[in-house]
Amino acid sequence: EFAIDGLRLAAVNTPSMLTTPLSVIAGIVLGEYSVKSGWFNSETMLYMALVAIATYTQQYTVYRHDGDHHGNVKPGALLRYGQQIATIHAEAVGLNDALYAATHTAYVLAKQALHIDRTPRVDETLTVITQPERCKRAVNKRITTFYDASGAQVAVLDSRWVLIDTDKRLILRKHPEQFNDQWAPDVPFELPMKMTKADPADCQTMGLCTATYSRCDMNGHMNNTRYADILCDALPWEVWEQGKVQDLKIYYHREIPRGESFTLLRAQAGPMQYYFCGEREEKSAFEASITFA
16 A cells, blocks of 8 residues: 555656656556456456557647637537547557558548537537547447546547558558557447438539638548538528537548539438538539538
8 A cells, every 4th residue: 555655646746758657667566466456357457458558538629710600619620629639649559651651551531420419619628539449341440539628528429441552542451460450459339320311313502612722631632521611611501590510420432632623412301400412523422411409
């Protein structure tokens, strides 16, 4: 007991540059003590360690430019927070641009679903926790949860990623050895991905949209989070006066290169639900739905 109190006090008063090595030492000592004392068994400790490694946490402040005219966070902003933490987490375990270039691979987003329990407000600080799952049937699931200052869940993002061969433009069902799968063996939670669709013949043409400079990223195509902004822009103002976004789903079929355009179609699929489709070169580039509460 005296030793544990000593480690606790040492951890509180340790300079930041020494916290990582001392945390490792403390973890080894306390882990061995916990197993020998009978508090935990070794299998439980190993599972907890794997879960901790495969989880990443970061805080974000909802800036004014991320809010709408009501002061509510824009759905696209939540997607951008989710994309940013996923990138930072991957780089922290060595999945970076150098590795992608060496293996001629890249992660692309296949689909994602966002559910909002309570719409965050501008200036609010959110704690974001992300946990990806190992590759299953060529797909990496990543669950990202948003919490407010009280610890209450305000939103959750379920994104599905696939690794592609950038030379052959094919989805890789088996990842290269260099990746050394760092993610959790299983993340049991998931959001419903099924989308209520409409026949294109029943959709209203909303006009031509272009992958302009501000919508594109370093990969040379329209960033996956910008689709949400375009969808929201295509809704009448009165819709935003009647409710708040509860669910957003996007299926990405074909990328939209910089400078290229697509035709946006929209249909009302329910009392407070809208279906969207983006057509390029007579093929579907993406499909999406937004449901209001």
